Amino acid sequence: MDRVPVAPVKAATDRTLRLALITLAELVERVEDGPAPPTTATRLALAVCFQHSRGDREPFAHFWRTMRDPCAHQATETIARYCRTTYLMTSFRGVLRAVGIEPTATVEIDLRRAARNAKAARDAFDQAQKNCPTSR
Numbered sequence: 270m271d272r273v274p275v276a277p278v279k280a281a282t283d284r285t286l287r288l289a290l291i292t293l294a295e296l297v298e299r300v301e302d303g304p305a306p307p308t309t310a311t312r313l314a315l316a317v318c319f320q321h322s323r324g325d326r327e328p329f330a331h332f333w334r335t336m337r338d339p340c341a342h343q344a345t346e347t348i349a350r351y352c353r354t355t356y357l358m359t360s361f362r363g364v365l366r367a368v369g370i371e372p373t374a375t376v377e378i379d380l381r382r383a384a385r386n387a388k389a390a391r392d393a394f395d396q397a398q399k400n401c402p403t404s405r
Contacts, residue, residue: 286368289317294384295391296336297361300353305336321368328363335360 292314296305305311315329322328335357340349362372370376 285317286321289314290365290368290370290380291383291387293318293332293361293364294380295387297354297357298381298384298388300336300357301350304339304353307333307337311336315364318364318368323367323369325367328360328367332357332360332364 292310296311299305311333315333319326319329338353338356340352340356343349343352365372365376
């Protein structure tokens with residue numbers, strides 16, 4: 270009987286969790302422009318994070334509700350942008366704690382840097398698709 274080594278499975282699990290957290294951090298970057306639409310990627314990222322949690326659904330449900338909140342009750346769009354980003358970052362910290370990661374400045378900087386890189390790559394890909402003559 271062949272035995273599967275445990276270390277690669279753990280590494281793959283850690284990588285999957287990191288990618289899920291980067292996806293959520295990218296969402297924090299994107300809500301400045303408006304509430305985030307519910308996407309399959311977001312659902313998958315939240316599900317992966319939930320699988321690594323202690324089973325409390327609230328941090329994930331709170332993140333889901335917060336990402337969709339337009340903060341339209343604010344006096345100006347500038348205040349609404351600030352509130353959307355701040356509230357979602359607070360919810361993201363709850364998700365980090367739920368998966369056993371303390372949201373230190375180092376952790377947040379690392380995840381937000383990775384999210385900005387992912388966002389830039391996604392934006393470049395979207396722009397290339399728009400400029401592609403075969404996609405018209």
